[in-house]
Every structure is written in C-alpha cells, then in structure tokens.
Amino acid sequence: MTRTGADIRIRHVGVTYPNGFTALRDVSLDIPAGQMVGIVGLSGAGKSTLVRTINGLVPITSGTITLGDHELRPAGQRQMASRELRQLRSSVGMVFQSFNLVKRTSVLNNVMMGRLYHNPAWRVLLAAWSKDDVELAMQALERVEIVSKAYEKAASLSGGQQQRVAIARTLTQQPRVILADEPVASLDPPTSHVVMRDLQRICSDLGITVLVNLHFLDLARRYCERLVGLRAGEVIFDGPVADASESVFEEIYGRSLSAEDVLDSGVRL
Amino acid sequence: MIPVDGSGQRPTARPSRPDHRLRTGIVIVLVMAITVWSARGIDVDPAAILANWPNAVGNLVQLFQPDYSFFPQTLPALVETLQMAVIATAVGSALSLPLAFGASRAANPNLTVLRVVRFVMNLVRSVPDILYAAILVAIVGVGALAGILALVLFNIGIIVKLVSEALDGQDLGAQEAALAAGGSWFGANRMSLLPQILPSFASQVLYTFELNIRASTVIGLVGAGGLGLLIDNVRNYFLYHYLSLIIVEILVLVVLLEGFSSWLRKKLL
Numbered sequence A: 001m002t003r004t005g006a007d008i009r010i011r012h013v014g015v016t017y018p019n020g021f022t023a024l025r026d027v028s029l030d031i032p033a034g035q036m037v038g039i040v041g042l043s044g045a046g047k048s049t050l051v052r053t054i055n056g057l058v059p060i061t062s063g064t065i066t067l068g069d070h071e072l073r074p075a076g077q078r079q080m081a082s083r084e085l086r087q088l089r090s091s092v093g094m095v096f097q098s099f100n101l102v103k104r105t106s107v108l109n110n111v112m113m114g115r116l117y118h119n120p121a122w123r124v125l126l127a128a129w130s131k132d133d134v135e136l137a138m139q140a141l142e143r144v145e146i147v148s149k150a151y152e153k154a155a156s157l158s159g160g161q162q163q164r165v166a167i168a169r170t171l172t173q174q175p176r177v178i179l180a181d182e183p184v185a186s187l188d189p190p191t192s193h194v195v196m197r198d199l200q201r202i203c204s205d206l207g208i209t210v211l212v213n214l215h216f217l218d219l220a221r222r223y224c225e226r227l228v229g230l231r232a233g234e235v236i237f238d239g240p241v242a243d244a245s246e247s248v249f250e251e252i253y254g255r256s257l258s259a260e261d262v263l264d265s266g267v268r269l
Numbered sequence B: 001m002i003p004v005d006g007s008g009q010r011p012t013a014r015p016s017r018p019d020h021r022l023r024t025g026i027v028i029v030l031v032m033a034i035t036v037w038s039a040r041g042i043d044v045d046p047a048a049i050l051a052n053w054p055n056a057v058g059n060l061v062q063l064f065q066p067d068y069s070f071f072p073q074t075l076p077a078l079v080e081t082l083q084m085a086v087i088a089t090a091v092g093s094a095l096s097l098p099l100a101f102g103a104s105r106a107a108n109p110n111l112t113v114l115r116v117v118r119f120v121m122n123l124v125r126s127v128p129d130i131l132y133a134a135i136l137v138a139i140v141g142v143g144a145l146a147g148i149l150a151l152v153l154f155n156i157g158i159i160v161k162l163v164s165e166a167l168d169g170q171d172l173g174a175q176e177a178a179l180a181a182g183g184s185w186f187g188a189n190r191m192s193l194l195p196q197i198l199p200s201f202a203s204q205v206l207y208t209f210e211l212n213i214r215a216s217t218v219i220g221l222v223g224a225g226g227l228g229l230l231i232d233n234v235r236n237y238f239l240y241h242y243l244s245l246i247i248v249e250i251l252v253l254v255v256l257l258e259g260f261s262s263w264l265r266k267k268l269l
Helices: A047-054 A082-090 A107-118 A120-126 A133-141 A160-174 A189-206 A217-223 A246-253 B021-041 B045-049 B055-064 B068-102 B112-125 B129-140 B144-169 B172-181 B186-222 B226-236 B240-268
Strands: A010-015 A022-031 A037-041 A062-067 A071-072 A091-094 A177-181 A209-214 A227-232 A234-240
Touching: A010 A047, A022 A047, A022 A234, A037 A189, A047 A177, A047 A209, A071 A082, A082 A091, A082 A107, A082 B240, A091 A160, A091 A189, A091 B068, A091 B172, A107 A133, A107 A160, A107 B172, A107 B186, A120 B186, A133 A160, A160 A189, A177 A189, A189 A209, A189 A217, A209 A217, A227 A246, A227 B045, A234 A246, A246 B129, B045 B055, B055 B240, B068 B112, B068 B144, B068 B186, B068 B226, B068 B240, B129 B144, B129 B186, B144 B186, B144 B226, B172 B186, B186 B226, B186 B240, B226 B240
Parallel strands: A037 A209, A037 A227, A091 A177, A177 A209
Antiparallel strands: A010 A022, A010 A062, A062 A071, A227 A234
C-alpha cells in the first residue's frame, strides 16, 4: 500500500450543468502530490462539483484537469475514452457524505469494490477474488481498525464505522488521490474527529493526495495543510491554513461567523 | 380585516373548493354507456342460466362428489404439472435477471439498448400465456415442452417488469461509488445493485412459481401437458366426478405452495 500521490492541475475549469446552472467559474488550482487540502464554502458554492470533476463524475465544460498522466477535457466531443476514464478513476478513491455502501452485503464485499477495475468480468460476476486482492482489502480494513467486522453486514455498523469501511474501500484501490465529499456531515462530533484523523494519517503515512470538502471551519483548520475557499463557484481564497483568518472565512461565507460554522461549540477560530 | 391570531398579520385567504361535478358526471355517464354497449353487443341473457338449470344441477351434484379412486391415474399429470412449473421458473428467472438490468434506467446507461429491451418485453408481456401455449403446441407438438416454453415466456414478461422496477427504485449511492472506483457498468451493477435487489428478485421468483402452478393447469387445456391436458380429456367425456377430483387436487396444491412461498418470502424481505 505504499504508493506516492499524484499532482492535480486544474486549469480555468468551468462547469455548467445541462439545466443551465453554472457551478464553477474559471477555477485554477495546483495541488502537489501528498498534500491535504480542505475545500470550504457554503452549500451550493461548488465544493461537491469541484471534487467530482477530478474523477470525471461531473464532466467539465471548459478548461482542463491533469491528474498524473491523465488529462480531462471538456465533454464537447468526449472527455476521455471510457477505458482511460476507468483507469483514472481506479487511481482516485472517493468518500461520500452518505457512505454509499451496499448495506445488504458484507463489509469485505463492499471493500472489494476497490478492485473492480483490476479484475476481469468473470471474477467480478462470481465474486472470485484472488488471494492478493482479499489481502489488500484486509490490510485496508486493518488500517482503519475495523478488520474485525470484515464478515458482518454493512447495515449492522454504526455511521462512523460505515464511513471507515468506505475509506478502506478507497484504500483497496491503492489510490494516488482521495476525494472526500463532506465525509463527516452525517456523523456526530467525536466520530467526525476519528474519520478526519484517518484521512490525515492516510495522507501523511501513504503520501496520498487528499481533497476534502468540509462544512465546519474548525475541522478544516485542524486537519488540513491548505484551504481553498469557494463562493458562488469561484476560488476566493487559496493558501496555507495559517493564513485563513476569521475575516477570510467571513468573506467565504458572505456573512459573520456563527456557532453553526464550527463542529465543537466553544472552539475559537 | 381583523387579524385572527393576534400576530398582526392577515390570515391567508382560503382557497375555494374546486368544482369537479361536471367532470365526474361525464365520466360516470361514459362508463355506464360503455358497459351497456358491451352487454348489448354480446347479447347477455340472464335467462340462459335458468333455462340450463336442470342440466346444471346434475353436473353440480357430480362436481361435489369427487371420485377419489381416480387419484392414482392423475398422479403422473400432477407430477408433470409440478415439474413444468419448476423447470419454467428456473429457466425463466435465469433469463430474466440480465434482461431486468437491461430494462432498468438505473442500471443501463445505453438508451438504445434500454428502449429495445423495454419494447420487446412489452411485446412479450402483452401475449397471454394460453396463446403462447396454443402457438407453441403448433410448433413443437402436444406435450410438456410446449407448456414449459409458454411458461418461460410468461415468466420473463413478469419478472423482468417487476425486477427492473425494483432496480429503478434502488438507492444509487453504492453504484456511484463503484463507478467512481473505476468499475465498469457491469461490475458496478453486479457489486452494488445485485445484492440490493436479490431478496426482491427471489420473492418475484417464488411468486411466479405460484402463478406457474395455476397457469400450467390452464395451458394444458390447449395441449401443453400436465393436469390441464387431463382436464381436457375427462371433460370431453363428461366425467365430472373425475374433473371434480382434479379441481380439488389443484386447489390443495395451490394453497399449499402459496402458503409455503409466502412464508419463504416473508423470511426473505
């Protein structure tokens, strides 16, 4: 599971959805391999759209995104041959707000999804995974300290445990980048810290580039090296966490800060 | 106007009750007109029941006195009916599963294939089972094979419809996660949607098995094997004591199997 992260270069990216809503305008970011970047902003600011463009879940309408050797272009003709897109996605793990597990099946089966790209159709159909792939999955579960639940149904796990299974699923991909879209928004405060620490450790131990959308400012400050502030689809702040003062946050949020913007009440920014 | 609740705000005006009386009246008159027209068209004469009464009483008396000594001779046909239903259910559901994914908007991203599969399935479903049996008897000859083929077509029509609707109703989060991990649509559907719909698929299979027991008796009337073929024979010779036994057998079989399958379905869901 030792693999270095990938650089991400986002150049003048714009996204306009088919219904005419423009979610991103002229976004440019350079994210070096192994960095942990927090993306903050109000809901509707384009955080989710931004991370989803990086693995092609949302096609961009202008600009380019380079991730390692892959380049994503606007979907005018076709953004990328589907085989190459799958290859790119296999190197990018994604963590979702609502965990997105198959609740009816075992934790291990869920984690094996991370090996989909690397297995032929017959193995997928029969769920006949190779020993090496199962080993990868078990190691990933060990890393998030949940391997004892490997054969339990995903539905029987708590929210925090489910999110850690989802993180193990991405680790099983042996990813170079992990995208986390509001990974703690459905969790209680103590569990949120556990999940954020997992992501931070993955970034520092494995050198995987991590992009995480966050709603809570204190979490962003505590766990990320760098912050990107989005407002109405535009980057209005990009810099080290230390430079993100209260006035910067007020600009990102377009209003003065309140207790609702931090996870742990009483924490001062 | 005086504010009612003392909040200083005028209460919102209540909407007036919409008037549907004319529309309801037209619908009632139309439905009645169609019914009267239908009855006149086929020359319904309730007096026929009375005219045929003496004859009917004789037959009814025989029908209420099943001849149990006939039982050993019905056994082969009874077993054949069961076997037809089992084979048709097995083959029909095996063919239905991939087709259901093809007919589901959630599982099949290819619109052309989706439309073709749905169109063909609508055709398959629009033909009644007894018509399939009649046609197939003409093609493959009198016997169980025609019956089995007819039931298979009948089963595909039902299962594909119900399972593809179940697929469309699923939460697509896990599928999105599988696609984001680099899985193909096939791989993503196999890993995420299949485990989710398996219980409802199994329940539909049991339900069609029940239908098959009943249907296999009816399609036998046109020569497609099983108890139906036997019914046709004894009826032609007016052996109502025998017919009555066969009806009792079907009744017992259907009640037992329905009880068993509804018990099993409850355990599944």
